[in-house]
Amino acid sequence: MxxxxxxxxxxxxxxxxxxxxxxxxxxxxxxxxxxxxxxxxxxxxxxxxxxxxxxxxxxxxxxxxxSDILQAKFVYPNVEKAPSVIIVGAGPAGLFAALRCIELGMKPVILERGKDVRTRRRDLAAINKEHVVNPDSNYCFGEGGAGTYSDGKLYTRSKKRGDVYRVLQILVQHGATPDILFDAHPHIGTNKLPVLIANIRESILQAGGEIHFDSRVTDFIIEQNTIKGVVTQNGNLFEGESVILATGHSARDIYELLAAKNIFIEAKPFAMGVRVEHQQSLIDSIQYHCDKRGPYLPASSYALVHQTTYDKKQRGIFSFCMCPGGFIVPSATTPGEVVVNGMSPSRRDSQFANSGIVVAIETEDMDVKTYGALAGLRMQQALEQKACAIAGGTQKAPGQLLQDFTRSKLSNRLLDTSYQPGLTSVDMKELFPASMAHRLREGFTYFGSKMKGYLSNEAQIIGVESRTSAPVRIPRDRETLEHVEIKNLFPCGEGAGYAGGIVSAAMDGERCAEKIAAKANRRQE
Structure with a gap:
C-alpha cells in the first residue's frame, strides 16, 4: 500500500x-x-x-x-570487442552517449581536445593568475566540458526529450548526493563535479571504452556523403560505425571545419550580455524577506525576464545561469578574448551572487549576408575581442557599477569582486552595440523595480557573457538524429544546438546512442 x-x-x-x-x-x-x-x-x-x-x-x-523506485544500479558490460562509435567531445553529451553506447553493446571511443579533469586545473590557474589562455584546455574545453568547472545546475525544461530521473540516478551512482533526485533545483557544485566526472571515466574505461585526451579533431573523412571517421591534430585516424559530434557551444574550429567542407550548418539565435554581481546577503534579504538568512536555508537565487523595445524591434532580456554564493570565472577559449561565466561550489558559500543578464540575439540582428551561417559566431567573436581590448588586453574584464551603467556614467571605482583576473572600469555602453546597451539599461531598470535594492551602485556588471548557447546549429533529421546531408554523423548536445545545460545535453547524448544502436539493429535484420 x-x-x-x-x-x-x-x-x-x-x-x-x-x-x-x-x-x-x-x-x-x-x-x-x-x-x-x-x-x-x-x-x-x-x-x-x-x-x-x-x-x-x-x-x-x-x-x-x-524495485524501480529504489536506487538504480546501472551495469556496464564489456564492449572492448564491439563495433566502435566515435564520440567527439567529453562533455555531458559525450560522456552520457558513451555510457549509453556501452549499455547497448557498442564501444565508445571518445576524442577530447583538452586534458583530463585533474590536469586541466593547472590551465585554469594559468588563466586566473597569469592571464594565459590555452586554446585546448580552459573553462570550456577538457574532460567534463564547460559544465565541470561551472555551476553544476541540473534542472532542465527539456523533459520530453528523455528520462531526467535516469540521468540523475547515473550521476548519483557516480558520486552525486541523492538530494539531486528530489530537489526542485538540483545542484552538484563545481568542487564536487571533477570527482564525479573521473568516476564516469572509470566506468567507461573498465567496460572497454576508450578516451583519448589532447586529441582535437581537425578533419572528417567523408565518402559518398557518409562519414567514415575523423583525424586528430597529431595525424591519428579514428574510424567507427558512426560519429557523435558533441563538441560543446565554444568549438568554433569545428563550425569552421564544417563550413570549409560545405557541410550544411545554419546561424541560430542565442543571447549575449553581462554578469551582474551582488552581495549574496542582499539577494537573500530580497528573496527571503529577512535581514539575515538562517542557517538552514540555502543561498537564494532569482529569475528575471523582461521584453524590451529598440528601433521598433522587441527582444527579451533575461537572467541566465544565476549562481548564488558563487564566483565569476574567465571563460575565453582563445587569447585576445574576454568572456565571463559563473559557477558555484556545492555549499554556495561565497559572499557574492552573480547572474548572466543577457539580450536575445535573433538571426535578423546578425550580418548573415556577409558571414552566412557563421554570422552569429562572428558577432560573438567581435564582442569578446573588443572586451579584451577595452579592458587592457589581458584577462582583466571590463566592469561598471550597475546604477552608473543605467545612468551612462563612468564609475570612478569598482567593488570587490569574485573575478580573479581583476576588473578595469569602463563605460560599458562603449562596448556594446547601441541596441544591446539600450536593452540592458532598460532591463536593469525594470528588474530594479521588481526587486527593491537590486539596482544600485552596490552591484556591478562585468563583461562579456557571450557563451550562453551555440550561435550555430548543425541540422539533423528529427527522427533519425543524423545530419540532414551526411549519413552516420550525429550532431549532439549544446554545440549542435539541441541542448541547454548538463541534463539536457546528457539526455541528447543518450538519444543519439540509442538511434545509432537502432540503425545497427536494422542493418542486421
Missing amino acids: KKELELVLPPEVAYDEALLQNAILKHLGAQPDAVSYIHKLKRSIDARGKNVLLRVRADVYFNSPP
Missing part, C-alpha cells in the same frame, strides 16, 4: 532527515515499524509568505516498494 502526501515544513525540519521522517510519521499517525520506505519526490522552497517554508512531496510505502 502507498500513500502520497505533501507537507509544508520549516527549513530546519525539511533539511534534517530524522526530523523529516518524524514529521511524516506524525502526519500519518503511523509508527516507524509500519512504514517500509519513504520515497521523496520533490523538495522546493516557498518564499512567497513572510516566513520561508519548504514543500515536501513524498510517497510513503507500508509494504515493500516497487
Whole structure:
C-alpha cells in the first residue's frame, strides 16, 4: 500500500532527515515499524509568505516498494570487442552517449581536445593568475566540458526529450548526493563535479571504452556523403560505425571545419550580455524577506525576464545561469578574448551572487549576408575581442557599477569582486552595440523595480557573457538524429544546438546512442 502526501515544513525540519521522517510519521499517525520506505519526490522552497517554508512531496510505502523506485544500479558490460562509435567531445553529451553506447553493446571511443579533469586545473590557474589562455584546455574545453568547472545546475525544461530521473540516478551512482533526485533545483557544485566526472571515466574505461585526451579533431573523412571517421591534430585516424559530434557551444574550429567542407550548418539565435554581481546577503534579504538568512536555508537565487523595445524591434532580456554564493570565472577559449561565466561550489558559500543578464540575439540582428551561417559566431567573436581590448588586453574584464551603467556614467571605482583576473572600469555602453546597451539599461531598470535594492551602485556588471548557447546549429533529421546531408554523423548536445545545460545535453547524448544502436539493429535484420 502507498500513500502520497505533501507537507509544508520549516527549513530546519525539511533539511534534517530524522526530523523529516518524524514529521511524516506524525502526519500519518503511523509508527516507524509500519512504514517500509519513504520515497521523496520533490523538495522546493516557498518564499512567497513572510516566513520561508519548504514543500515536501513524498510517497510513503507500508509494504515493500516497487524495485524501480529504489536506487538504480546501472551495469556496464564489456564492449572492448564491439563495433566502435566515435564520440567527439567529453562533455555531458559525450560522456552520457558513451555510457549509453556501452549499455547497448557498442564501444565508445571518445576524442577530447583538452586534458583530463585533474590536469586541466593547472590551465585554469594559468588563466586566473597569469592571464594565459590555452586554446585546448580552459573553462570550456577538457574532460567534463564547460559544465565541470561551472555551476553544476541540473534542472532542465527539456523533459520530453528523455528520462531526467535516469540521468540523475547515473550521476548519483557516480558520486552525486541523492538530494539531486528530489530537489526542485538540483545542484552538484563545481568542487564536487571533477570527482564525479573521473568516476564516469572509470566506468567507461573498465567496460572497454576508450578516451583519448589532447586529441582535437581537425578533419572528417567523408565518402559518398557518409562519414567514415575523423583525424586528430597529431595525424591519428579514428574510424567507427558512426560519429557523435558533441563538441560543446565554444568549438568554433569545428563550425569552421564544417563550413570549409560545405557541410550544411545554419546561424541560430542565442543571447549575449553581462554578469551582474551582488552581495549574496542582499539577494537573500530580497528573496527571503529577512535581514539575515538562517542557517538552514540555502543561498537564494532569482529569475528575471523582461521584453524590451529598440528601433521598433522587441527582444527579451533575461537572467541566465544565476549562481548564488558563487564566483565569476574567465571563460575565453582563445587569447585576445574576454568572456565571463559563473559557477558555484556545492555549499554556495561565497559572499557574492552573480547572474548572466543577457539580450536575445535573433538571426535578423546578425550580418548573415556577409558571414552566412557563421554570422552569429562572428558577432560573438567581435564582442569578446573588443572586451579584451577595452579592458587592457589581458584577462582583466571590463566592469561598471550597475546604477552608473543605467545612468551612462563612468564609475570612478569598482567593488570587490569574485573575478580573479581583476576588473578595469569602463563605460560599458562603449562596448556594446547601441541596441544591446539600450536593452540592458532598460532591463536593469525594470528588474530594479521588481526587486527593491537590486539596482544600485552596490552591484556591478562585468563583461562579456557571450557563451550562453551555440550561435550555430548543425541540422539533423528529427527522427533519425543524423545530419540532414551526411549519413552516420550525429550532431549532439549544446554545440549542435539541441541542448541547454548538463541534463539536457546528457539526455541528447543518450538519444543519439540509442538511434545509432537502432540503425545497427536494422542493418542486421
